[in-house]
Amino acid sequence: DAKTTQPNSMESNEEEPVHLPCNHSTISGTDYIHWYRQLPSQGPEYVIHGLTSNVNNRMASLAIAEDRKSSTLILHRATLRDAAVYYCILRDKGDDKIIFGKGTRLHILP
Amino acid sequence: ETGVTQSPTHLIKTRGQQVTLRCSSQSGHNTVSWYQQALGQGPQFIFQYYREEENGRGNFPPRFSGLQFPNYSSELNVNALELDDSALYLCASSSYSGAKNIQYFGAGTRLSVL
Numbered sequence: 001d002a003k004t005t006q007p008n009s010m011e012s013n014e015e016e017p018v019h020l021p022c023n024h025s026t027i028s029g030t031d032y033i034h035w036y037r038q039l040p041s042q043g044p045e046y047v048i049h050g051l052t053s054n055v056n057n058r059m060a061s062l063a064i065a066e067d068r069k070s071s072t073l074i075l076h077r078a079t080l081r082d083a084a085v086y087y088c089i090l091r092d093k094g095d096d097k098i099i100f101g102k103g104t105r106l107h108i109l110p
Numbered sequence: 111e112t113g114v115t116q117s118p119t120h121l122i123k124t125r126g127q128q129v130t131l132r133c134s135s136q137s138g139h140n141t142v143s144w145y146q147q148a149l150g151q152g153p154q155f156i157f158q159y160y161r162e163e164e165n166g167r168g169n170f171p172p173r174f175s176g177l178q179f180p181n182y183s184s185e186l187n188v189n190a191l192e193l194d195d196s197a198l199y200l201c202a203s204s205s206y207s208g209a210k211n212i213q214y215f216g217a218g219t220r221l222s223v224l
Contacts (some may be wrong), residue, residue: 032210043114043200043215044153087152096206097143097166098213100152 004088009105012078020073020104022088027068030093035062035073037084038103044087047073083108114203114216122222123191131186131219133201141165142184143213144176145200153200159184160206188221196223 005023012018024033034049048055048062050071055062061074075082087103115134123129135142141160145153155168159178173189182203188195198220202213 041217043202043217044213045215046212049210049212085152093210096141096160096204096211097155097158097168098145098153098202099155100145102152 004090004101006086006088006101006104008102009107011107011109013109014080015077018075018078018082018106020075020086020088020106021070022072023070024088024090025069027090028092031090032093033062033064033068033071034089034091034098035060036087036089036098036100037082038087039081039084044100047086049091078106078108080108080110082106114201114214116199116201116216116219118219119217120220120222122224124224125191125193127191128187128189129191129221131188131199131201131221133184133186133203133216135182135184135201135203136214139203139205139214140182141204141206141211142178142182143202143204144184144186145202146170146195147198147200147218149197156186165206191223193223196221 035047036044038044048060050062063072085103085105117132143158144156147153156170157167158165162178175187178184198218200218202215204211204213
């Protein structure tokens with residue numbers, strides 16, 4: 001499985017946008033980019049995924065670089081409830097399992 | 111629509127014992143995956159069941175085994191428990207459709223092996 005690199009931790013202020021980076025320089029053409037997050041004492045939760053184009057949903061936006069070697073998860077207006085570990089994951093088109101890394105621990109300051 | 115539920119929420123066992131963890135998948139889902147999450151680490155894939163058959167396995171020894179039932183609920187069994195098996199065990203259900211599918215996770219079972 002192709003690997004991803006994320007910062008160990010990030011901090012942001014409440015009600016400000018947050019940009020969570022992910023590098024995946026060995027991504028293949030059939031790898032989808034997924035983001036999950038894990039709130040304290042809960043299982044992981046799906047956030048968003050994409051292949052080549054930028055994606056938006058009610059939770060976040062995913063910006064994918066033109067060469068697909070990096071991507072950024074954007075939380076438009078962080079709340080305290082967004083404090084979690086965020087995982088950037090690559091999944092090949094035929095692959096149903098998820099290979100998690102260590103993720104980025106996001107701290108939100110009130 | 112009910113989500114993924116796991117039982118029990120917490121469990122304490124001693125080394126050498128056997129344990130069974132249970133998972134009820136989300137309505138309409140036919141695939142269940144199990145993950146082990148050690149403290150401070152990301153979840154590690156154990157195995158997956160699709161329509162009652164094992165459909166992929168991670169790097170876990172054979173003493174980790176599972177079952178999926180006709181209603182798509184699932185069990186994870188661990189024999190000969192070791193201290194390093196202490197972890198959060200997560201179950202996720204999905205509709206099998208490759209990399210575009212979304213996995214829905216339960217809150218997990220916290221297993222402590224003494």
